[in-house]
Amino acid sequence: xxxxxxxxxxxxxxxxxxxxxxxxxxxxxxxxxxxxxxxxxxxxxxxxxxxxxxxxxxxxxxxxxxxxxxxxxxxxxxxxxxxxxxxxxxxxxxxxxxxxxxxxxxxxxxxxxxxxxxxxxxxxxxxxxxxxxxxxxxxxxxxxxxxxxxxxxxxxxxxxxxxxxx
Amino acid sequence: xxxxxxxxxxxxxxxxxxxxxxxxxxxxxxxxxxxxxxxxxxxxxxxxxxxxxxxxxxxxxxxxxxxxxxxxxxxxxxxxxxxxxxxxxxxxxxxxxxxxxxxxxxxxxxxxxxxxxxxxxxxxxxxxxxxxxxxxxxxxxxxxxxxxxxxxxxxxxxxxxxxxxx
DNA sequence: AGAGGGAATGTTATACTATATCAACCCCTG
DNA sequence: CAGGGGTTGATATAGTATAACATTCCCTCT
Numbered sequence: 001x002x003x004x005x006x007x008x009x010x011x012x013x014x015x016x017x018x019x020x021x022x023x024x025x026x027x028x029x030x031x032x033x034x035x036x037x038x039x040x041x042x043x044x045x046x047x048x049x050x051x052x053x054x055x056x057x058x059x060x061x062x063x064x065x066x067x068x069x070x071x072x073x074x075x076x077x078x079x080x081x082x083x084x085x086x087x088x089x090x091x092x093x094x095x096x097x098x099x100x101x102x103x104x105x106x107x108x109x110x111x112x113x114x115x116x117x118x119x120x121x122x123x124x125x126x127x128x129x130x131x132x133x134x135x136x137x138x139x140x141x142x143x144x145x146x147x148x149x150x151x152x153x154x155x156x157x158x159x160x161x162x163x164x165x166x
Numbered sequence: 167x168x169x170x171x172x173x174x175x176x177x178x179x180x181x182x183x184x185x186x187x188x189x190x191x192x193x194x195x196x197x198x199x200x201x202x203x204x205x206x207x208x209x210x211x212x213x214x215x216x217x218x219x220x221x222x223x224x225x226x227x228x229x230x231x232x233x234x235x236x237x238x239x240x241x242x243x244x245x246x247x248x249x250x251x252x253x254x255x256x257x258x259x260x261x262x263x264x265x266x267x268x269x270x271x272x273x274x275x276x277x278x279x280x281x282x283x284x285x286x287x288x289x290x291x292x293x294x295x296x297x298x299x300x301x302x303x304x305x306x307x308x309x310x311x312x313x314x315x316x317x318x319x320x321x322x323x324x325x326x327x328x329x330x331x332x
Numbered sequence: 333a334g335a336g337g338g339a340a341t342g343t344t345a346t347a348c349t350a351t352a353t354c355a356a357c358c359c360c361t362g
Numbered sequence: 363c364a365g366g367g368g369t370t371g372a373t374a375t376a377g378t379a380t381a382a383c384a385t386t387c388c389c390t391c392t
Contacts, residue, residue: 013309013310013311014309039339039340041340041341043340043341059377059378060378060379061377061378073341073342075342075343075344076378076379076380077341077342077343077379077380077381078341078342080378080379080380081340081341096262096263096317096319097262097317099349099377099378099379114302114305116305116306116309116311116313118311119314125309125311127301127302127305127306127309128301128305129301129302129305135293135294135295136280136293136295136318136320139280139282139293139294139295140282140293140320140322143179143180143282143291143293143324143325144179144324144325144328145179145282145284145291145320145322145323145324145325146322146323146328147282147320147321147322148285148320148321148322148323149320149321149322150318150319150320150321151262151263151317151318151319151320151321152302152316152317152318153262153316153317154302154306154311154313154314154315154316154317155313155314155315155316155317156306156311156312156313156314156315157311157312157314158309158310158311159309159310159311162310162312205368205369207369207370209369209370225348225349226349226350227348227349239370239371241371241372241373242349242350242351243350243351243352243370243371243372244370244371246349246350246351247369247370265348265349265350265378
């Protein structure tokens, strides 16, 4: 919000031109929904916008408070349905460790996303892992386990908070 | 419970002599607590036993029901305190994706554990990852993020359920 | 135009997960 | 035997998520 630098890294903790990444992400979401004949309804769109604006993981009820203040519905199913849609189509992710949700920073990519979660400021960065080809895949093959979905979440300190804490 | 084969792999979905791994794990837990001057109280011990007996991830309230039936306390803090102790000292793990808990299958080892979670029978296998040295570590270094803890959880089908479903 | 049907929303109620708080107790130690 | 840390007991409440059913909207087929 206070950053003014123009830079479009869609990942990481760097300052960047936030209005651009919001507009880009919304446009991408619209494209994806059109291509797949999905309904990008006002509630779904607004929830994604809220996640993009805050640029961090948010609890469902935190999002709900904002929706309610805007008159878009005040009951839990409103926000959970929107989040189910967004996560189900790769537009947002659930951060298991925080019971929270964050906009996907590179929708459309097929991937095993990993999240770097700052335990102080709660900022979340989404990065890629090469996990399938690593030891986890080996371990699964060795035991005969069929992996369908993988969650990778790292908690720690982002550059800013690490510096502030030092 | 119905397995009778003797085999002591402490990891994976293979049949094995379960009474052995329970006894071994409890003994190891006692050793660890003695070495670190921790109190392995009846409630803590019983919760670990329950997790070992079931050999799967269990919800806190599921454990609580068992404790209550045995007269060991019927209020949530009873089980959450025991679970905090066990997870805090590496004797059990929280499975974030399930809001559930499972006994550690190789306590004492320092590691980045990963979990293979069967979505049908809820069995959980604990395996090792080489994650620190992989792309996640690279990504963190590149962004200046300091990783303190990593959660890796894979959901899918264990060999038995995959076969049954086929 | 009207009937049928699928998806989305509105609404109420409830289930499930987890923690805060304070009092009581136990044991060790000084 | 007083103090203090750690553990337990007990009550209340906070936080997260879903079930269930009625209603509406929009599209399509006739």
